[in-house]
Amino acid sequence: MNKETESGKTYPDDIKSEGPEKKDIAKAYEKYAKQFTPKPDYFGNCLKAFLVGGLICTASLWYKNMLMDKGIGEEDAAIFVTITLVALAQILTGLGVFDVIAKFAGAGVIVPITGFANSMVAPALEYKKEGPVLGVGPKIFSVAGPVLVCGITSAVIVGIIYWIIGMF
Template identity: 55%
Template sequence: MKNINQKDYKDYVDGIVPKPTYFKNCIWAFIIGGLICTFGQFITELVMKYGLNKKEAATATPIILIFLGAFFTGLGLYDRLGKFAGAGSIVPITGFANSIVSPAMEFKREGYVLGVAARMFSIAGPVLVYGFGSSVIVGIIYYFIY
């Protein structure tokens, strides 16, 4: 067989692969993502009703959502939601919890130190590295401007 031109082949393949159902995926992401955020708002209002100030509520809300995200991952329901919701369940903080629990749980059979604990941050670790890293850089810049 003749040699394949890799670029032509790539273009050819791009022409026949099914395109993602952008519209449907976005609607799902919008609805589920929106609902998770609305629920977050509900929790914020609720804890403020019980006497937390705005700053405390801003800490309490993610803690509660992370618990729920972790819990539903444990029950095996979060990945089923993710199948439809896509970014709608990945982008909220509950998805961050899902990205921590899912590898941790799965590598339990490899032990509690090198399995659970080491794998826990295989996906969430980069988020912390870039999050903390960029906050320090912002801090440095702000310090010199300020």
């Protein structure tokens, strides 16, 4: 049961009113909050992510094959598909549609390159009212910047190791 205080707020019985320890309060709050926390549907979430991510990848492969059938080389077609995916994700983010799709599909829409495009456009839109110099410019890489730094650094390290191994 819950106790009602003079202010009208209710607290779990586990919380003692006379000098409770912080650990006791934390445990009591965790137990209380667990009652109201919805249990995620792991299977359903994985299925939605798999289907939407698979749909994006299948459509991309179809588009690449269509471009190759028109006479574009495989490498150029792959680059064109990547540019198209990034542009579509940016447009959908700007229209507010990407977040709706991401809420439904979860990682299925975030893992492909579309997630990278969204991570650059969303902060830019959020800070556009602060102007291009103090808002959009500094914030555009706030999410994607660390990813780029880690990726480029890893590539340089692997390249150096590959170069050293190639010397022997």
